Amino acid sequence: MRALVDKPASASRWICKANSVLLALFLLVPAAHAQEVDGENGTLEVQQWLGKLARAVTELEYRGLVTFEHAGMLETLQVVHAVRDGEQVERVRYLSGNPRELISHGSGKNCARSSGPMARAALWSRAGQQEVQRAYQFILRGRERIADRDTVVIEARPRDRHRLGLIVNLDQETGLPLKSMLVGAQGRVLERYQFVQLDLSPVQDSDLQPQSADARRIDNNNPCSNSQSRWQLSWLPEGFKAVSIKPLNDGDMLVFSDGLSVFTVFVQRLGPELDFKGRAIRGATVAYMDRMEVDGVSYTVTVVGEIPDTTAQRVAASVAAPG
Amino acid sequence: MSHGNHQDRLNESLSALMDGEASELELQRLLKASAGSAEVGERWSRYQLAASVLRREQVAPVDSGLAASISAAIEREEPLSLSGGGGAEAADGLANSRWWRPLSRGAVAATVAFAAILGVQQLQVADSGVQPGGELVAEVERPAQPVVQSSPQPSGFYVPAPTTRSVSTASPRLVPDSQPGVAGQAVIQQMPTPELMRHLNRVMIQHSEQAAHVGSQGMVPFARATYGEQVGM
Structure with missing residues (x-):
């Protein structure tokens, strides 16, 4: 078999070009349905969704099965999210490949950006949202069904080339992201995290216990420090x-x-x-x-x-x- | 000897196809050749078998006669429209099938085209990201093909197989910076040292755990943080 390095690439480049045209066609079709968030109403709607998202990822109790996919790899995992004494307790366990498990305690406190409250709940505040909107353009892309639930698709399109794009499906009822994709240059999906099953009933304590002997625990009671650095x-x-x-x-x-x-x-x-x-x-x-x-x-x-x-x-x- | 040269070229193309690197032209040549002789198909399944063994996959014994007997069975099968009724209807059926045949051919071609797009996308990934030079890495980067693929049908070549790398390759891919001034040099992927691997895993985990408190991505950063974890870390 030939080595991969010394291939004449001209022919494949030609195919690539043809492909990008095709790809553009595929991308244009949904774009025709997309709502540009320029009007006041659209902006408001996106803001409401982002606020809902911020609350859902911190306050909601849920567990579910998730697929996590990148660079052609697909892994399945189990996730549990609960709130105990005002703090988030989260458990992630890989169901495929090497057994890996993580339990995180106490990520109730959020890191503050010097300009204001920017945290996991970065999108809570109007000010925070406006800042995010300076870096990304938000577009409502319609609806999609994920894990047997109706979701709203929102695209965060970067306004420059220094960051990746994000396409996220928010659960219509709760605002929880049920699918999120990181999108690189030329619209290439780099990573996809998607629920296959979601259970919104209150999480039992037993669900938060590690299921493997070597589960890693992290304590996040002081997640953000602001010490000085010479750099x-x-x-x-x-x-x-x-x-x-x-x-x-x-x-x-x-x-x-x-x-x-x-x-x-x-x-x-x-x-x-x-x-x-x-x-x-x-x-x-x-x-x-x-x-x-x-x-x-x-x-x-x-x-x-x-x-x-x-x-x-x-x-x-x-x-x-x-x- | 021109025949020998032709055969060599075909073999070359076939191996390029194995690597997902065949050009459109090579593809056409292979399809044409495989229609003419069974040799190409057989060689293809031998390549697949070899690749599977290299990947240490469980290999099912491939009966090379299987495809032939299926083809023969299909040949023996009477067309539906003919078995149905008498003269006029049969003629009608024939006309129908004549009319349909190019269409279904088009459908097959469309499938092939779609598969080709998938293949090229993977190629693009390789182009823009990494040119695996290390043999070991090149092996695992390659899409795994189903083991039993003895079908000599051209469309059988292009079953888009998912890239399923084994979990042991959860380690990051490494791309050293190319030397400045050396134009067009191939990027050689190097096997990272264990120290480098540990460092990369550690910083990726630390980063992800921090990111969990900053972004609005729910538990995705935790999924990332746990992903690269290895026993004994």
């Missing part, structure tokens, strides 16, 4: 702001968000075995690694997030220690 970024894509700065054993971790997308910058003193310059991709998540030298000390910069790899690369290159 600064000379370039940030518009709308992104620091939400959390955390010291690590071997460096710092800085988290940035535009209200929908999140990326994290790690600056660490790591050994020479981690001397790697380039990107690593898993589904919609990209990690761009770079090396820099400050005062004779070598640091590893890693930018991780659900962002285009060009953005990650540019952010990594912009890390500096002023002074």
Whole structure:
């Protein structure tokens, strides 16, 4: 079998072109039905849905079966979300592949963006929403049935090339996202998370217990810290702001968000075995690694997030220690 | 010898098709050749078998005569319209089938075209993202084909198989930056060292757990955070 690298690509490029025309046709059809959210009514409707979404993901008790798909991989998982003493308790368990399970406690508190309450409930406030709308254009794309429930399809289309798009189906009754897709350049779907079954009855305590011996528990009682970091970024894509700065054993971790997308910058003193310059991709998540030298000390910069790899690369290159 | 050359070219094309890299022209040539002789089809199923073995998949023994006997059975089958009634009706049926035949051919062609689009999309992914050079990675990146695919029918080549990579490849794909100044150089994918793997997994998990408190994506970040977790981490 031929090696993959030395193929003459001209013919396939031609096919690609033909395909993009076809693809454009497919995309145009739903676009004809899409409602542009320019009118006051449309904007209001989207705002109402986003508010509903924000409340649903924090307050709603649910459990269900989910498919999680990226780069041709399909995994199935079980998710449980409950509220105990005002705090969220969440359990994720993979039903396919290696047994993996995570239980998260106490993510009731949300990280604040310096400009206002931006958190998991980023979309609660009108101000927060307006900021998000500066980075994305929201489009109501009609209705679709997911997991035997009626949903409203909303597309968040990025206004520049520094972030990914999001298409999310909100449960008509509760506002819970039942399907969400991250969309990259040329409309390529990078990741899809979709319910196959949803149960909205109150969650029993037994449902929150780990089902495997080596389930990982994380405690999020203090998820966002705002310690100082010596590192600064000379370039940030518009709308992104620091939400959390955390010291690590071997460096710092800085988290940035535009209200929908999140990326994290790690600056660490790591050994020479981690001397790697380039990107690593898993589904919609990209990690761009770079090396820099400050005062004779070598640091590893890693930018991780659900962002285009060009953005990650540019952010990594912009890390500096002023002074 | 021109025949030998032709055969070589066909084999080359067939192997390109295995890699999902065959051009439109090669595809047509293969389809034509496979209609003419069973050799191409047989070679195709041998390639599939070899690939399956390389992937350490369970392989069912393929009866090469199976497709032939099915084809023969289909040949023996009498057309429905003919078995139904007398002369006029039969003639009518014949006309009908003549009229339909190009249509159904079109339908098959449409199926093939659709499958080809799927294939090329995967190709595009490879183009824009990674050019797997490491053999091991190239193996797992390739769409897994159903094991039993001995059908010599051209349309049988294009059953769009889902890309099912095994979970052990949940590790991120690595693409080092290309050397500046070297135009058109192929991006070689390197196998990450265990240290690099651990680092990438760790930062991805830490990032996802943070993202769970920031974005409005519900439990998706937790799904991401748990995804790359490995036993013993």
